[in-house]
Amino acid sequence: MKTDSAIQRDVLAELAWEPSVTHEHIGVSVRDGVVTLSGLVPTYAEKLAAEKATRRVAGVKAIAEDIEVRRPGDSKTSxxxxxxxxxxxxxxxxxxxxxxxxxxxxxxxxxxxxxxxxxxxxxxxxxxxxxxxxxxxxxxxxxxKQIPAVTDVKGLIEQAFKRNAVLDATAISVIADGGTVTLGGRVHAWREREIAERAAWAAPGVTAIHDHIVVG
The missing domain is CATH 3.30.300.130 (Fe-S cluster assembly (FSCA))
Structure with a gap:
């Protein structure tokens, strides 16, 4: 089991490694695998990038997001x-x-x-x-926009999972109800969950996805 201090060290290293993140103004604390990010970043896109980088770290169970979007000393944009x-x-x-x-x-x-x-x-x-x-x-x-769904949305998504070199298709369940797809199961990392969700969105006729995949 990875310790909180090890997770904190790896998150800080991953933020420093990510070129789209100004990591110097981001604080990281960890308790029982839950990571809290705090501090300042200049854009909302950078805030999302920091969260995404944190999710890549093994051992992270959840993220509490307390980052504020603004540069130190900046005036507010109207x-x-x-x-x-x-x-x-x-x-x-x-x-x-x-x-x-x-x-x-x-x-x-x-x-x-x-x-x-x-x-x-x-x-x-x-x-x-x-x-x-x-x-x-x-x-x-x-x-x-609602478009006619193909007859086998579930089958198309499952085939896409099987083609993907990263995913273990047997670990992910798919339930399709018209254009609404529900994903379940367990994966090893946040990246696998994101890949599965993107693959599901690519199926014709999908208008909503409920992602219940567990990471860990």
Missing amino acids: DTEIAARICSIFAWDALIPAEKISVKVENGNVTLSGTVDWRYEVDAARKAAGRITGVVSVRDLLSI
């Missing part, structure tokens, strides 16, 4: 300016259907709403909004 920047970057990004997405900003908290055609458009919009200076969180209320 909500109007944040909204304008998000709309501008959406308009220039070919992957984002800007005309289908509404943007609301309140105290730096961004809410995206509307209906898009594909899951990758949701992901692209969230990532783009998270990169804007002044954004402290991104709430995704985007829905995916």
Whole structure:
């Protein structure tokens, strides 16, 4: 069993290793495998990157996120300016259907709403909004347009798992109810869980995923 001090040391090393994270301003504490991240980062995207890097560390059971998005001494960016920047970057990004997405900003908290055609458009919009200076969180209320589901969503996802060199397909269960997919089972690392979820989203007709995969 990995000790809390060993997990803390490895998380700090992983944050220092991750080039997209300004690790000098991030604090790490660990208790019973639960990692608490604190401190300051300049962007919401960097906050997500720090959390993702922490998940890669073996022994991490859960993450408590107390990181604040701002540079030391920075003045607050106005909500109007944040909204304008998000709309501008959406308009220039070919992957984002800007005309289908509404943007609301309140105290730096961004809410995206509307209906898009594909899951990758949701992901692209969230990532783009998270990169804007002044954004402290991104709430995704985007829905995916209902398309006719193929007859065997479950089988397609299971085949995708079997093709993946990282996943143990026998350790993951799949339940499909129309366009809603529920994943279960147990994997060894957060990365495997993320890969499984991405593979499931790639199946035609999937509009929602409930990820109950346990890490550990």
